[in-house]
Amino acid sequence: xxxxxxxxxxxxxxxxxxxxxxxxxxxxxxxxxxxxxxxxxxxxxxxxxxxxxxxxxxxxxxxxxxxxxxxxxxxxxxxxxxxxxxxxxxxxxxxxxxxxxxxxxxxxxxxxxxxxxxxxxxxxxxxxxxxxxxxxxxxxxxxxxxxxxxxxxxxxxxxxxxxxxxxxxxxxxxxxxxxxxxxxxxxxxxxxxxxxxxxxxxxxxxxxxxxxxxxxxxxxxxxxxxxxxxxxxxxxxxxxxxxxxxxxxxxxxxxxxxxxxxxxxxxxxxxxxxxxxxxxxxxxxxx
Amino acid sequence: xxxxxxxxxxxxxxxxxxxxxxxxxxxxxxxxxxxxxxxxxxxxxxxxxxxxxxxxxxxxxxxxxxxxxxxxxxxxxxxxxxxxxxxxxxxxxxxxxxxxxxxxxxxxxxxxxxxxxxxxxxxxxxxxxxxxxxxxxxxxxxxxxxxxxxxxxxxxxxxxxxxxxxxxxxxxxxxxxxxxxxxxxxxxxxxxxxxxxxxxxxxxxxxxxxxxxxxxxxxxxxxxxxxxxxxxxxxxxxxxxxxxxxxxxxxxxxxxxxxxxxxxxxxxxxxxxxxxxxxxxxxxxxxxxxxxxxxxxxxxxxxxxxxxxxxxxxxxxxxxxxxxxxxxxxxxxxxxxxxxxxxxxxxxxxxxxxxxxxxxxxxxxxxxxxxxxxxxxxxxxxxxxxxxxxxxxxxxxxxxxxxxxxxxxxxxxxxxxxxxxxxxxxxxxxxxxxxxx
Numbered sequence: 238x239x240x241x242x243x244x245x246x247x248x249x250x251x252x253x254x255x256x257x258x259x260x261x262x263x264x265x266x267x268x269x270x271x272x273x274x275x276x277x278x279x280x281x282x283x284x285x286x287x288x289x290x291x292x293x294x295x296x297x298x299x300x301x302x303x304x305x306x307x308x309x310x311x312x313x314x315x316x317x318x319x320x321x322x323x324x325x326x327x328x329x330x331x332x333x334x335x336x337x338x339x340x341x342x343x344x345x346x347x348x349x350x351x352x353x354x355x356x357x358x359x360x361x362x363x364x365x366x367x368x369x370x371x372x373x374x375x376x377x378x379x380x381x382x383x384x385x386x387x388x389x390x391x392x393x394x395x396x397x398x399x400x401x402x403x404x405x406x407x408x409x410x411x412x413x414x415x416x417x418x419x420x421x422x423x424x425x426x427x428x429x430x431x432x433x434x435x436x437x438x439x440x441x442x443x444x445x446x447x448x449x450x451x452x453x454x455x456x457x458x459x460x461x462x463x464x465x466x467x468x469x470x471x472x473x474x475x476x477x478x479x480x481x482x483x484x485x486x487x488x489x490x491x492x493x494x495x496x497x498x499x500x501x502x503x504x505x506x507x508x509x510x511x512x513x514x515x516x517x518x519x520x521x522x523x524x
Numbered sequence: 525x526x527x528x529x530x531x532x533x534x535x536x537x538x539x540x541x542x543x544x545x546x547x548x549x550x551x552x553x554x555x556x557x558x559x560x561x562x563x564x565x566x567x568x569x570x571x572x573x574x575x576x577x578x579x580x581x582x583x584x585x586x587x588x589x590x591x592x593x594x595x596x597x598x599x600x601x602x603x604x605x606x607x608x609x610x611x612x613x614x615x616x617x618x619x620x621x622x623x624x625x626x627x628x629x630x631x632x633x634x635x636x637x638x639x640x641x642x643x644x645x646x647x648x649x650x651x652x653x654x655x656x657x658x659x660x661x662x663x664x665x666x667x668x669x670x671x672x673x674x675x676x677x678x679x680x681x682x683x684x685x686x687x688x689x690x691x692x693x694x695x696x697x698x699x700x701x702x703x704x705x706x707x708x709x710x711x712x713x714x715x716x717x718x719x720x721x722x723x724x725x726x727x728x729x730x731x732x733x734x735x736x737x738x739x740x741x742x743x744x745x746x747x748x749x750x751x752x753x754x755x756x757x758x759x760x761x762x763x764x765x766x767x768x769x770x771x772x773x774x775x776x777x778x779x780x781x782x783x784x785x786x787x788x789x790x791x792x793x794x795x796x797x798x799x800x801x802x803x804x805x806x807x808x809x810x811x812x813x814x815x816x817x818x819x820x821x822x823x824x825x826x827x828x829x830x831x832x833x834x835x836x837x838x839x840x841x842x843x844x845x846x847x848x849x850x851x852x853x854x855x856x857x858x859x860x861x862x863x864x865x866x867x868x869x870x871x872x873x874x875x876x877x878x879x880x881x882x883x884x885x886x887x888x889x890x891x892x893x894x895x896x897x898x899x900x901x902x903x904x905x906x907x908x909x910x911x912x913x914x915x916x917x918x919x920x921x922x923x924x925x926x927x928x929x930x931x932x933x934x935x936x937x938x939x940x941x942x943x944x945x946x947x948x949x950x951x952x953x954x955x956x957x958x959x960x961x
Binding site: 241244245248249251252344345348352353354355356357367374376379445448449450452453454455457458489490491493494495497498500501 | 565566567568569570571572573604697700726727728729731732733734735736737738740741757758760761762765769770771788789791792933
């Protein structure tokens with residue numbers, strides 16, 4: 238029985254790790270640019286498919302992971318420079334609508350290129366086998382996923398709180414007019430942040446495509462979870478994403494074990510409570 | 525969530541744009557319009573695509589011409605969203621003025637569209653949607669389904685597992701909607717009738733991607749003989765993959781519902797599942813002249829082998845075209861067209877002879893299959909046994925069958941002890957013929 242609970246906790250951590258990689262990118266871009274990127278899920282799916290293709294060509298999972306992250310970051314740059322920046326004057330709503338349109342276009346193109354059937358990325362042989370610790374066996378890749386996610390969390394913290402770039406970003410979140418008056422190129426910060434966000438969703442696509450699967454429709458499912466994570470944590474808050482993805486992961490894991498029919502409902506309960514009691518989210522600031 | 529709401533608010537705009545863009549009426553007299561409504565994108569995109577390939581193949585064989593009339597197919601994508609499916613069906617009926625509606629890939633989608641179409645007096649031919657009530661408790665004469673119900677293969681499967689293989693207790697994990705309910709219903713009836721004691725059912729939302737907690741909660745100490753995964757598509761790939769990753773395959777055998785191990789999803793599953801049983805109306809190694817002819821033509825046209833979804837779509841489209849031919853191209857009298865569909869001869873159907881019962885549902889062969897590896901190292905569903913001429917009521921009397929409540933998450937009951945007596949005793953049960961005989 239105790240072993241059962243331990244597995245459930247680990248399962249929750251695995252899910253939470255993926256949610257963190259997804260949610261952190263989404264929330265950081267929002268905190269800075271005030272737009273919710275509704276094509277984040279489509280970026281995820283596309284990243285997964287890019288990883289799949291690169292893995293088939295090179296046979297190297299790590300290369301696939303990096304290539305997917307970089308290619309989606311490049312896409313993010315094109316989207317930000319080529320589309321979002323042009324309609325920034327139109328306000329948050331038109332930018333958000335644009336990302337919805339983009340998500341549909343990406344999903345349909347992915348369907349045309351990679352087909353409709355379910356595929357998954359083979360995990361690296363060295364990491365995929367079950368790992369036994371203290372007589373307790375658990376799929377090895379799930380530990381890898383947790384480690385990558387923790388490393389990303391640490392890296393993001395370093396970037397935001399220990400670099401000049403991070404200072405500029407945080408200052409822009411508070412007062413973009415003053416920051417640009419001080420001579421900081423805020424449009425470059427926007428582009429870099431949107432690229433980072435896209436990079437993370439591309440990486441998440443490979444991680445998710447490896448331990449779960451890739452198929453049409455996965456983009457909207459994953460976007461829903463990401464939005465819940467970000468809303469519960471507080472839009473724009475990195476700490477909020479850490480906490481809410483851990484909570485959401487455990488809720489999903491335990492509800493699927495004990496009341497699977499209720500799991501979707503239970504995922505949205507905390508969101509409803511948070512929205513009712515603290516609309517800005519657990520760690521969010523009032524806008 | 526936000527995303528969904530935005531999509532819905534956009535829908536009227538899209539419809540409005542469609543009305544403006546409507547072309548001026550084509551030469552209607554020489555044209556017959558078939559509306560094919562299915563999930564061409566979204567979670568079931570692969571089934572929608574396979575379906576389209578089968579339908580297109582039939583149409584191309586007829587060269588899009590029947591009795592001097594041109595066949596025009598209007599494709600509508602419902603993304604597996606029931607509300608959108610009804611909106612699209614409405615569009616097909618009111619704007620496009622189609623003469624037949626076909627397609628439909630999933631259970632709930634089929635039920636919603638059939639209930640909208642009631643009273644419209646337009647024949648509706650569901651291709652893959654298998655919720656039995658469309659041709660049973662909610663049937664009306666314009667519904668013609670030459671394919672299947674969810675319970676049809678599963679009643680045979682359950683009976684075979686308990687009667688022939690001697691299994692007593694099954695742990696079933698399924699997707700929470702009407703088609704898996706119907707598959708579970710058929711399975712429970714067959715399994716408990718054949719001597720099984722218990723089928724425990726656990727339902728999960730669709731889609732679920734991480735099954736690890738469901739899988740690690742399977743009670744190994746309760747002596748279940750097997751786990752049956754009652755789900756399909758991406759859910760099935762994820763479930764089966766994680767089942768193997770968590771080492772369950774070596775502890776308790778895995779069974780599938782009809783679609784779990786279907787190709788091409790099977791290609792994404794680990795080979796540890798070789799030997800897993802399932803039942804369907806096709807098997808990948810069928811070897812009859814009709815099947816071989818179909819398979820070769822399909823392979824040539826689409827560069828991959830057909831699955832049940834493509835065969836069903838091919839047969840359904842064939843039924844529509846033959847009925848139009850029997851009416852000599854006259855589709856103005858829709859009731860007569862539906863009646864002609866009922867009379868179409870489908871004895872040359874690739875998967876085996878098909879006849880329609882009084883509810884326009886298929887009477888056909890059910891195949892018990894196991895996952896095997898071919899000489900090319902690729903997994904496929906190998907036929908083991910055939911139950912011949914199975915109808916949608918299985919071995920039961922139709923009146924007794926329809927008196928029972930519709931299949932749901934907890935009906936029929938999980939335990940043999942709770943099953944009504946009249947559902948445990950039948951006059952004549954299935955006979956199993958070795959596959960290919």
